[in-house]
Amino acid sequence: MHKLILKAGREKSLKRRHPWVFSGAMAKVQGTPGPGETVGVWSATGEFLAVAAYSPASQIVARVWDWKERAIDRAFFDESVKRAVEQRRTLLKDADTDALRLVHGESDGLPGVVADRYGDTVVLQLSSAGADRWRQEIADAVVEASGVGRVWERSDAEVRQLEGLAPVTAALRGPRQPTRIVVAENGLKFGIDLEHGHKTGFYLDQRANRRLVRTLAQGSDVLDGFCYSGGFALNALAGGAKSVTAVDSSAGALDLARNSAELNRLPGVDWIEGDVFHLLRKFRDEGRRFDLIVLDPPKFAPTAAHAEKAARAYKDINLLAFKLLRPGGLLATFSCSGGVPADLFQKIIAGAALDAGVQAQIIERLGPGADHPVALNFPEGDYLKGLVCRVAG
Ligand code: SAH
Numbered sequence: 001m002h003k004l005i006l007k008a009g010r011e012k013s014l015k016r017r018h019p020w021v022f023s024g025a026m027a028k029v030q031g032t033p034g035p036g037e038t039v040g041v042w043s044a045t046g047e048f049l050a051v052a053a054y055s056p057a058s059q060i061v062a063r064v065w066d067w068k069e070r071a072i073d074r075a076f077f078d079e080s081v082k083r084a085v086e087q088r089r090t091l092l093k094d095a096d097t098d099a100l101r102l103v104h105g106e107s108d109g110l111p112g113v114v115a116d117r118y119g120d121t122v123v124l125q126l127s128s129a130g131a132d133r134w135r136q137e138i139a140d141a142v143v144e145a146s147g148v149g150r151v152w153e154r155s156d157a158e159v160r161q162l163e164g165l166a167p168v169t170a171a172l173r174g175p176r177q178p179t180r181i182v183v184a185e186n187g188l189k190f191g192i193d194l195e196h197g198h199k200t201g202f203y204l205d206q207r208a209n210r211r212l213v214r215t216l217a218q219g220s221d222v223l224d225g226f227c228y229s230g231g232f233a234l235n236a237l238a239g240g241a242k243s244v245t246a247v248d249s250s251a252g253a254l255d256l257a258r259n260s261a262e263l264n265r266l267p268g269v270d271w272i273e274g275d276v277f278h279l280l281r282k283f284r285d286e287g288r289r290f291d292l293i294v295l296d297p298p299k300f301a302p303t304a305a306h307a308e309k310a311a312r313a314y315k316d317i318n319l320l321a322f323k324l325l326r327p328g329g330l331l332a333t334f335s336c337s338g339g340v341p342a343d344l345f346q347k348i349i350a351g352a353a354l355d356a357g358v359q360a361q362i363i364e365r366l367g368p369g370a371d372h373p374v375a376l377n378f379p380e381g382d383y384l385k386g387l388v389c390r391v392a393g
Helices: 072-087 129-133 135-146 204-216 231-238 249-261 276-286 304-322 342-356
Strands: 002-006 020-022 026-030 036-043 048-054 060-066 097-104 113-116 121-124 150-155 168-173 180-185 187-192 221-225 242-248 269-271 290-295 325-335 359-364 383-393
Touching: 002 048, 002 187, 036 060, 048 129, 072 097, 072 135, 097 135, 097 180, 097 204, 113 135, 121 135, 129 135, 135 150, 135 168, 187 231, 187 249, 204 231, 204 290, 204 325, 204 359, 204 383, 221 231, 221 276, 221 304, 231 242, 231 249, 231 290, 242 249, 249 269, 276 304, 290 304, 304 325, 304 342, 325 359, 342 383
Parallel strands: 002 036, 121 150, 221 242, 221 290, 242 269, 290 325
Antiparallel strands: 002 026, 020 060, 036 048, 048 060, 097 113, 113 121, 150 168, 180 187, 325 383, 359 383
């Protein structure tokens, strides 16, 4: 096996089992591993540390597959994928949901590998050189562990560029068609566009939070900001909302949302194509008021370097939302920015309430569901946080 040898003293993070090797920690490579090929990682003093995938183009020059010396092959992926799928077995028994994440990257010991199950289709998103190198073995392992008939690849996340990888969208196993499918989540149906949808097609990490919103919406005037394919909006309507207004800037997303509304026979959502930053101001100027507002924006801060700019954007929309709430109203507000930790997010929301002149309290703290675990040795995986705040009555 090729060897990646670290600089003196640079083995500490690996010893804490953080699965990334940064290029600055690398002293030299022995052998000629290509992108994605397996290397043994060794300390400067000759101690074996891990088996990893080499990625010469990336600042993350290696990602750990295993902490013991072993071959990386089909059997490795069979074991790892099976373990991840087995851990989710109890989540699958819920008959009114057939969409969930089966493999969640580093936190499931498979760096760069995301596998989302949508009914009989698994969508794979491979974002590291190692994951890319092993796509066929991973596809076979997914079929074997989950029993699905179809594996579709949507490897077009921007992070692939950092690994020197081109985007890939392809049918890996099973037929190419159809590319529009329907899944069930907590008894509601949602259309998924496998070719053009965001991420792998659906924001599976919000499943439990959408359900919670369903329970909070009875009799309310609801605003769903950044609604994508209508997950929160349709749950609010299913939960007995009086009115639902849903906003997204993407026409494609709203097309999916309207279709899903029809599938569920839940008419009456006012779908608006527009910019949430702009519309919140318009609603304020018009004196419109809501009882429940959901804000689930895209990630404003992918890394800590963007945190300050992101903080201003979060504060802006949340301040406006607090102003639009009636007394006793609820704000369910989210951040999926890896660069904004939970304590900072809470401070931003507190600042927004203060400047909006409202007294508010946190009544729920939210995260992604159990199919999106966060490995304790990989805090970068802790990206989604949410707060439900109640404004004083
Ligand atoms: N709440 C959704 C997921 C939202 S993802 C769900 O449960 O499925 C973020 C969404 O914000 C995307 O659909 C994107 O199109 C939209 N978006 C990004 N910037 C926007 C803006 N300034 N105004 C309105 N929508 C925006």
